Amino acid sequence: MGNDAPSAETTEPTVDFRAVQQSPEFQRLRSRHRRFVFPVTIACLLWYLAYVLLAGYAHDFMSTPVFGSINIGLLLGLAQIVTTFAVTMWYVSFANRRLDPLSAELRAELEPATGVTR
Amino acid sequence: MLHLETSASPGEPWLNIAIFGAFVAITLIIVFRASRNNKTAADYYAAGRSFTGGQNGSAIAGDYLSAASFLGIVGAIAITGYDGFLYSIGFLVAWLVALLLVAELLRNTGRYTMADVLSFRLKQRPVRIAAAITTLVVCFFYLLAQMAGAGGLVSLLLGISDGVGQAVVITVVGALMILYVLIGGMKGTTWVQIIKAVLLIAGAGVMTVWVLALHGFNLSTLLEHAVATAGTPAILEPGLKYGVSEISKLDFLSLGLALVLGTAALPHVLMRFYTVPTAKEARKSVVWAIWLIGIFYVFTLVLGYGAAALIGADVIAAAPGGANSAAPLLAFELGGPILLGLISAIAFATILAVVAGLTITAAASFAHDIYASVIKKGKAEPGSEVKVARRTVVVIGIVAIIGGIGANGQNVAFLVALAFAIAASANLPTILYSLFWKRFTTRGAVWSMYGGLISAIVLIIFSPVVSGNETAMIKGADFDVFPLSNPGIVSIPLAFFLGWLGTVLDKNLESPEKQAEMEVRSLTGVGAEKATEH
Numbered sequence: 001m002g003n004d005a006p007s008a009e010t011t012e013p014t015v016d017f018r019a020v021q022q023s024p025e026f027q028r029l030r031s032r033h034r035r036f037v038f039p040v041t042i043a044c045l046l047w048y049l050a051y052v053l054l055a056g057y058a059h060d061f062m063s064t065p066v067f068g069s070i071n072i073g074l075l076l077g078l079a080q081i082v083t084t085f086a087v088t089m090w091y092v093s094f095a096n097r098r099l100d101p102l103s104a105e106l107r108a109e110l111e112p113a114t115g116v117t118r
Numbered sequence: 119m120l121h122l123e124t125s126a127s128p129g130e131p132w133l134n135i136a137i138f139g140a141f142v143a144i145t146l147i148i149v150f151r152a153s154r155n156n157k158t159a160a161d162y163y164a165a166g167r168s169f170t171g172g173q174n175g176s177a178i179a180g181d182y183l184s185a186a187s188f189l190g191i192v193g194a195i196a197i198t199g200y201d202g203f204l205y206s207i208g209f210l211v212a213w214l215v216a217l218l219l220v221a222e223l224l225r226n227t228g229r230y231t232m233a234d235v236l237s238f239r240l241k242q243r244p245v246r247i248a249a250a251i252t253t254l255v256v257c258f259f260y261l262l263a264q265m266a267g268a269g270g271l272v273s274l275l276l277g278i279s280d281g282v283g284q285a286v287v288i289t290v291v292g293a294l295m296i297l298y299v300l301i302g303g304m305k306g307t308t309w310v311q312i313i314k315a316v317l318l319i320a321g322a323g324v325m326t327v328w329v330l331a332l333h334g335f336n337l338s339t340l341l342e343h344a345v346a347t348a349g350t351p352a353i354l355e356p357g358l359k360y361g362v363s364e365i366s367k368l369d370f371l372s373l374g375l376a377l378v379l380g381t382a383a384l385p386h387v388l389m390r391f392y393t394v395p396t397a398k399e400a401r402k403s404v405v406w407a408i409w410l411i412g413i414f415y416v417f418t419l420v421l422g423y424g425a426a427a428l429i430g431a432d433v434i435a436a437a438p439g440g441a442n443s444a445a446p447l448l449a450f451e452l453g454g455p456i457l458l459g460l461i462s463a464i465a466f467a468t469i470l471a472v473v474a475g476l477t478i479t480a481a482a483s484f485a486h487d488i489y490a491s492v493i494k495k496g497k498a499e500p501g502s503e504v505k506v507a508r509r510t511v512v513v514i515g516i517v518a519i520i521g522g523i524g525a526n527g528q529n530v531a532f533l534v535a536l537a538f539a540i541a542a543s544a545n546l547p548t549i550l551y552s553l554f555w556k557r558f559t560t561r562g563a564v565w566s567m568y569g570g571l572i573s574a575i576v577l578i579i580f581s582p583v584v585s586g587n588e589t590a591m592i593k594g595a596d597f598d599v600f601p602l603s604n605p606g607i608v609s610i611p612l613a614f615f616l617g618w619l620g621t622v623l624d625k626n627l628e629s630p631e632k633q634a635e636m637e638v639r640s641l642t643g644v645g646a647e648k649a650t651e652h
Contacts, residue, residue, distance in 0.1 A: 015644070017634040029641055034554075037218040045378065048211045052374035055204060055356040056367040062200075063355040068338025069345065073200055073356055080207045081412050087214055088408045095401060106642045 015110055029102040036094055044087055051076055130455045131276045137463040142294060145313060145467075149298055149306035160650050162303040162504045163230040163482045164392040167649040171399040173312060175406020178390050180311030182209075182381075182407065183318055183414055184260075184472040185267030185442075186534035189465060191415070192448070193441030195422020197431045199344075199353030201360050202422055204370070205535070206415035208377025213411065216382040217404040222397035223553050223640040224388055229647050231479075232385045233487040236548050236567075239632035240560040243492055248567040250487035252544035253385040255571060256537055257480040258521070260386070261473055261514075263533035265292070265522020268469045270439035275446065275462045279438055285523045291466070292519035295473045299481070299511045304393060307474045314464070314471040319410060321464045322417040325445075328452050329424035340420065343427035353426060369602045373535055376606030380538025383545035386479035395649040424448055473518060481510040535604055536578060543570030543609035547617040553640060555621075559628050562621030570613030577605035 020026050054062055055073060062073030156162050169177070187209065194202030228234035233249035268291045269284050278284055298306055333340040345351050352358050360370035381387060391400045425434060425444040428451050437443045449461035485507035490498040498506075525533070547566045551558040577600050578584065584591050586598030602608075639645055 015635075015638075017638050018631060020638045021634040026638060026641070030637070033641060041215060041218045044211065044214045048207070048374070048378055051207070052204070052371060055200070056360065056370050059355060059357045059361055063351075068336075069341035069351075069354060070338050071354055074203075074341075074354070077200075077203055077207055078416075080211055081416065084211055084214060084408065085412060088217060088405055091218060092401065092405055100398065103642045106638075107644050110638075110642065110644045 020106070020110065025102065025106055029099065029106065032098055032102070036091070036098075040087060040091065044083070047083065048080065051080055130459065133455055133459040134275045134462050137459045138466050141317075141463050141467050142470075145310050146297070148309050148313070149302035152305045152309050153302045156303045156305060158650065159230065159486070159504055159507075160647070161305065162507060163389070163478070163486065164647075165304040165308050167393060167395050167647060169308060169393045169399075171394060171402025172406050173308070174390060174394045174399070174403035176315045176410065177308045177311040177393070178387065178403055178407035179410035179414070180313075180315030180318070180468075180471050181386060181390060181475045182411060183315065183468065184534065185264050185271075185465065185469045187414070187418070188318060188322070188468055189267055189271065189442040189445050190534065191418045192422045192425060193434065193444040194359075195419065196425035196429070196434050196444040196448075197441050198359035199348075199423075199426065200356045201358050201370075203419055204356070204360075204374065205377065206418055208374050209381070210408070210412050210415055212378045212381035213404065213408045215379065216387070217401070217408065219553070220382045220388070220549060221391050221400045221404045224549075225391045225394065225397045225400035226643045226646045227636055227640045228392060230389070230392060230486050231483050232388045232545065232549070233483065233491075236545075236552055236563060238552065239628055239636045240552065240558075240563050245560060245563050245567075246487045246491050248564050249545070249548075250483045250492075252540070252567055252571050253483040253487075254480055255575070256385055256541045256544070257476045257483075257514075258517070259537035259540060260384075260534060261476050261480075261518045262521045262525045263537060264469050264473050264476070265518055266525040266533060267442060268466070268522060269525075270442040271446065271462065271465055271469070275458075281523075288522045289519050291470060291473070292515050292522065295470055295477060295518070296512055296515035298470070298474045299477045299515075300508055302474075304389075304478055307471075307478050308390075308393060310467075310474055311471045314467045315410065317464045318468055319414050319417075321461055322414060322421060325424075325449060325452060325457075325461070326417040326420045329420055329428070329448075332424075332428075337420070340423055340427060344423045347427050347430045353423075353431075365601045368607065369604060372539075372602050372604040372607035375610055376535055376539035376542050376604055379542035379546050379606070379610060383541040383549060384538070385483065385541070385545070386475045389479045389482065390475075392647070397643050397646065421445060421448060428452075477511055477514050477518070478507075480514050481507045484510045536583070539578075539604050539606040539609065540571065540574045542606060543574040543613045544568075545570075546610070547614045551617050551621070552636075556633055556637075557621060557627075558617070559621045559624040559626060561624035561626070562617045562619075565620030566613045566617030569616035570609055573612050574605045574609040577602075577609060581605065 062071065064072045066072060066075060160166055191202055191205050194205060224235050227238055232253055233246045236249045237245040265288060268288055276287065278287065298310055329340065333343060341354055344353055360366045394400050394403055425448040429447050434441060434444045434447060437447060446458055446462050450458040485503050489506045490496065490503040544567050547570065548563045551562065580597060580600040581603050582590060582598045583603045585595040
């Protein structure tokens with residue numbers, strides 16, 4: 001293992017990856033993955049950006065006390081933490097249910113061809 | 119302020135040293151035991167890909183919760199209030215980018231380094247060199263921040279205020295780090311990070327409960343106390359640091375961008391995904407990391423306001439070590455010399471674990487990307503790559519020691535934010551484009567990486583961080599033509615733009631076979647590197 005060839009050349013060229021890429025199974029996996037991760041990432045980044053802009057430019061709004069000394073800014077900050085946890089768990093359950101079975105199926109079809117045993 | 123005026127160091131320096139010494143002794147034994155099986159490159163760089171998601175997640179938390187997170191953020195909240203909290207939010211939300219877009223795909227397509235993924239379907243040589251350079255630069259900035267943290271901590275804990283004494287201690291920290299990485303490789307480093315993560319989160323947790331208990335377990339009461347000590351409610355509102363002018367507001371936006379986009383492009387974080395056997399374990403690691411890191415940042419909020427309430431911003435700012443000393447001072451206030459000793463040992467352990475992770479990443483990148491792949495063109499003698507990596511560790515260790523002695527006194531959270539900005543500019547566009555954009559070409563990658571790297575560094579050089587004011591690195595000089603202290607808002611979009619421009623102007627199309635292979639492998643895990651058997 002000491003002499004490491006560049007990673008791209010490690011897989012045996014016996015699999016026709018272009019054919020796999022075009023296959024409906026793979027296309028389904030790819031679009032499922034993208035349809036989840038792109039919108040969710042963008043939504044999270046926008047929500048974060050909105051928070052940062054509020055903190056920067058809406059000082060008085062963020063300083064409004066809600067109860068005791070706890071103000072809107074602090075609650076929104078904690079809400080960022082909560083949504084991060086929530087999105088994490090949402091993605092995990094999505095990936096376990098909707099992505100993993102598809103990718104396991106494809107892997108099972110392809111692995112014998114690449115000569116890799118598990 | 120009394121206890122600070124009577125002695126330069128609260129607590130007992132020898133007690134602090136003894137507790138830290140015990141930590142070093144225990145971890146060294148573990149590192150020795152863990153490293154007996156280090157034979158191949160996969161062992162040395164990727165710990166044989168044998169860690170579980172939970173272990174790796176804890177190690178990621180140990181790697182990520184650096185001195186910047188602990189000392190820096192607690193200090194920033196204690197002194198600048200709400201604006202310090204904003205660091206935590208950015209550092210945490212950033213993990214969603216890593217979870218959703220990068221971690222699993224990277225684990226499936228790479229072997230040891232970030233450059234493995236970036237050069238997968240592009241021309242090896244130019245892309246690998248560029249990725250190795252950006253890796254080394256980001257690691258260097260991050261190392262500098264950690265070493266600066268070590269210097270500040272030392273001045274507070276050991277009562278060593280003269281430069282020579284601090285330099286000696288930084289040298290000891292650097293030498294220990296070299297020892298860990300040299301002997302333990304990734305496996306030893308990972309164990310040090312796991313132990314440190316557990317200690318750090320437990321220590322912060324104990325202090326958090328303690329601070330809350332003093333305030334009747336009521337956050338509102340704690341905040342009131344902080345306001346009373348500070349003498350102004352501004353500490354609870356945004357803007358204390360970044361609200362003073364339009365420029366500083368823009369600076370804040372720039373910082374926020376760098377934080378949220380930087381994490382998924384930090385080479386030492388990315389490399390951790392190779393230490394698990396499958397993409398699914400990589401996903402689990404990130405989930406563990408997000409929970410641990412998120413909970414820790416809630417602790418830092420309490421600790422920061424706790425320090426503001428119980429000690430006061432003025433006292434902290436005047437203490438040796440400045441803002442970075444807020445957490446240790448709070449520990450002393452709560453539990454006297456023993457808690458101070460424990461918390462300081464944890465903070466040292468934190469620095470040690472993070473610098474070890476950075477060092478092995480930089481060494482792997484040099485040995486694997488530059489030596490084995492570019493200089494030897496993938497035909498290096500068996501074993502010589504790891505030998506080169508070990509030598510690089512020593513060189514990087516020495517550079518870090520010298521840099522650390524030089525960078526003493528800057529706020530560590532702030533220095534780390536610069537490393538994030540460079541990572542987000544130089545690495546993130548190429549990572550995302552090469553994973554998700556079919557048409558992306560070598561020219562796009564090279565333009566984006568060098569463009570992002572150079573623009574970020576040039577903007578930092580001409581920023582108020584380096585010159586033009588009292589707190590700058592070069593005090594006498596005056597060439598701060600760029601008004602923002604964080605370059606992210608300019609350099610990150612620029613790097614994305616250059617990646618697109620370079621690609622559309624490139625008439626050489628990349629191999630569609632390689633693109634197909636990368637895409638199929640990234641999503642299915644076919645042909646991904648397996649765990650090594652021992």
